[in-house]
Amino acid sequence: MNISATAESIKNKPTLLVIDDEAGPRDALKVILRPFFNVETAESGSAAIRLLNSQRIDLITLDQKLPDRQGLDLLQDIKQHHADIEVIIITGYGSLKSAMEGIRHGAAGYLLKPFNVTELLSLVKQTIEKKQRLDFLRHFIGTTTGLWGSETESAQAWKELFAGYQAIGKPASDSTPCAEQTPDPLPLLSDLLEAKDRQLLNHCSRVSFYATLLANRINLTAAEQKSLALGAFLHDIGKIGPEPYRFADDEITVTGESIGNRHHPEQGAKLVSALGLPAEVGQIIAYHHERWDGSGYPFGLQKEGIPQLARIVCLAQTFDHLTAELPDRTPLSIDDACQQMLAYAGTHFEPKLTELFSRVIQECKASLPAMAIATSPTDRSDS
Numbered sequence: 001m002n003i004s005a006t007a008e009s010i011k012n013k014p015t016l017l018v019i020d021d022e023a024g025p026r027d028a029l030k031v032i033l034r035p036f037f038n039v040e041t042a043e044s045g046s047a048a049i050r051l052l053n054s055q056r057i058d059l060i061t062l063d064q065k066l067p068d069r070q071g072l073d074l075l076q077d078i079k080q081h082h083a084d085i086e087v088i089i090i091t092g093y094g095s096l097k098s099a100m101e102g103i104r105h106g107a108a109g110y111l112l113k114p115f116n117v118t119e120l121l122s123l124v125k126q127t128i129e130k131k132q133r134l135d136f137l138r139h140f141i142g143t144t145t146g147l148w149g150s151e152t153e154s155a156q157a158w159k160e161l162f163a164g165y166q167a168i169g170k171p172a173s174d175s176t177p178c179a180e181q182t183p184d185p186l187p188l189l190s191d192l193l194e195a196k197d198r199q200l201l202n203h204c205s206r207v208s209f210y211a212t213l214l215a216n217r218i219n220l221t222a223a224e225q226k227s228l229a230l231g232a233f234l235h236d237i238g239k240i241g242p243e244p245y246r247f248a249d250d251e252i253t254v255t256g257e258s259i260g261n262r263h264h265p266e267q268g269a270k271l272v273s274a275l276g277l278p279a280e281v282g283q284i285i286a287y288h289h290e291r292w293d294g295s296g297y298p299f300g301l302q303k304e305g306i307p308q309l310a311r312i313v314c315l316a317q318t319f320d321h322l323t324a325e326l327p328d329r330t331p332l333s334i335d336d337a338c339q340q341m342l343a344y345a346g347t348h349f350e351p352k353l354t355e356l357f358s359r360v361i362q363e364c365k366a367s368l369p370a371m372a373i374a375t376s377p378t379d380r381s382d383s
Helices: 023-033 045-052 071-081 096-104 117-143 151-167 186-196 198-215 222-233 264-275 279-287 308-323 334-343 351-374 377-381
Strands: 015-019 038-042 059-062 086-091 109-112
Touching (some): 015 023, 015 045, 023 038, 038 045, 045 071, 071 086, 109 117, 151 264, 186 198, 198 351, 222 279, 222 308, 264 279, 308 334, 308 351, 334 351
Parallel strands (some): 015 038, 015 059, 086 109
16 A cells, blocks of 8 residues: 555545644644545544544554643553554654653654654655555464465465565556565564564564673674574564464463463474574574473473573573563562572573673663663674
8 A cells, every 4th residue: 555645535545543632733744644544633542542443543643742641651552452553653742762662662653843744754654564564464474374384385485475575565567576586584574573463573672682682791603693683583483373472471480481382482493494594593493492401392402402592592581571561560670580580590591691691681781671672683683
């Protein structure tokens, strides 16, 4: 669905909801965006919720300060109950911290008032194309079984997935075939995680960051560091299947118990086997739930039989499950999480790595949340 001011019928236009309590900015956005969207408006959070519950909305522009609630609070409700709606925050009260919080909670973009019209239209276009990609991926993983099938079926499904994904945003008249070279899979893989659940993407991003913090303190080659950053980011890729996903329902305790899907390590390793990624990436995905004393899964590996990079990701993902801030859940403090993990050094975790991980986290704890949100696997693997 390309944004273009053609004579396309109104019913085929996407619908945009402007949420702003000030009439001036609300009317300005209506004038600017009406050629491209069916535009609805709401001057409060409660009015916005009523509209969201009564009609289909594709995109929202959201002011950060509303008369009845904070914009970030409303954003969290929107992403929880209407995950397929993309949100752009447009506000005059912005700061780096609030922008990062908005992105963490699922906002697709952030603009400050007074905004530049060209920048607004560019961000809106990018966001609509993002929604198209995520909608395509949600449909694909919800209806296609080939990714989880035989080696031949999986390879064919990935080919179809890449072709459909790359076609989004291209003009309908552009029939130029894609280059023969294999495309970079990371943008697609990142969008797959987000299409499944924004919390899954956030978790995987944080785990990759925490793993890389530890990697910087041990003797790894540049290739191993890149494999670690990517493998940590993809460690839960096996959870993108048709089964429902909620991070809070998949909590992993420090004792190694899991109430989630115990098949996802094998499923994930099999899923990415057709992509030609380094072998270490597949090992991380397959073995990140193995325990030092052999009590983990899926293979019951122990001690040095568990690849070192998988041992690192085991620590990083456990730390994130213990400390992640989520609605209706009280996370542990960084100090308490480290203490709990140290108590299991020698049973569930490699002792020396656990001590080093705890030391590194303590040294960086003042800026951990901001750093984990602000970086991406591409940034980290190139550092």
